[in-house]
Amino acid sequence: MALERTFSIIKPDATKRNLTGKITAMLEDGGLRVVASKRIQLTLAQAQQFYGVHKERPFFDELCEFMISEPIVVQVLEGENAIARNREVMGATNPAEAADGTIRKTFALSIGENSVHGSDGPDTAKEEIAFFFSGLELVG
Numbered sequence: 001m002a003l004e005r006t007f008s009i010i011k012p013d014a015t016k017r018n019l020t021g022k023i024t025a026m027l028e029d030g031g032l033r034v035v036a037s038k039r040i041q042l043t044l045a046q047a048q049q050f051y052g053v054h055k056e057r058p059f060f061d062e063l064c065e066f067m068i069s070e071p072i073v074v075q076v077l078e079g080e081n082a083i084a085r086n087r088e089v090m091g092a093t094n095p096a097e098a099a100d101g102t103i104r105k106t107f108a109l110s111i112g113e114n115s116v117h118g119s120d121g122p123d124t125a126k127e128e129i130a131f132f133f134s135g136l137e138l139v140g
């Protein structure tokens, strides 16, 4: 399997609790390398665009308000099978269902405030990386 890149967000519930370093360490220990990283604060329009695929879902407004409530850390992660690997390290969306040792089992507060985002496939990884980073910012 060739090296692959995926997109990750350390969400507001985690940045607020000063967990950026601990979460990044879990990603690194999981075999992922941070090849780009920045701390930003989303506007409502940016959050709505990023989560546009969920706009008909009942949790959409709450999710967007949550995502702009504090700064976030956006990262590009690289590794063998990085998309699937990251989702394993993150754990299930609902922390109550996440496996022991995963980021969400360890840190998430609820199904909404679940500490991390990770791309769910190669097409979304490409789109999400391009949404936040220029080619110049990716240093492998």
Ligand code: UDP
Pocket: 059, 063, 092, 093, 111, 112, 113, 114, 116, 117, 118, 120
């Ligand atoms: N979410 C929520 N309520 C739900 C399902 C999802 O608030 O019932 C939020 C949660 O923050 C989740 C995000 O919407 O991470 C995107 O949902 P998705 O199903 O894509 O889960 P993920 O890929 O993040 O595990």
